[in-house]
Amino acid sequence: MTESIPKKPLKKGSLVFIDKSIYDGSVEALASDQDLPSYIFEGPGEILSIKEEYAQVRWRRPVPDVWFKLDQIKEYIVSE
Template identity: 45%
Template sequence: MADKIKKGTLVRAIREKLENSLEATASDTRFPSYLFDSDGEIVDIRGDYAFVKFSVPTPNIWFRLDQLELKS
């Protein structure tokens, strides 16, 4: 899937992969529902990570590419 993700692609976070990740253990695990229920847009990609912007007024977030799914 990583080859299909590029800037401007619409994605959603995958709950199971995010909740059980190393990143989740390092921060608050009460993830807001918009991460899983709304679409985010890829703003930047660096290595195995994508910077995602959501339409809600919150800061952009870095996700590992395997924690994202393409909007269907």
């Protein structure tokens, strides 16, 4: 059923999380610390800026903002 729902493009202000399966196989994962915090995979983070194929994400924690490739980012769905 969800296949018929069009996927919304990610934009500034979108709540997101990082798809671990996509991130783990990336060049960025090879260049980064192997022990990443779980909150980036659980979400939500907020997109602050998008430049070409990268998005700057801010987490709801006192940590620095991080740039991720857009294909590694998934929309965080708030369950009510």
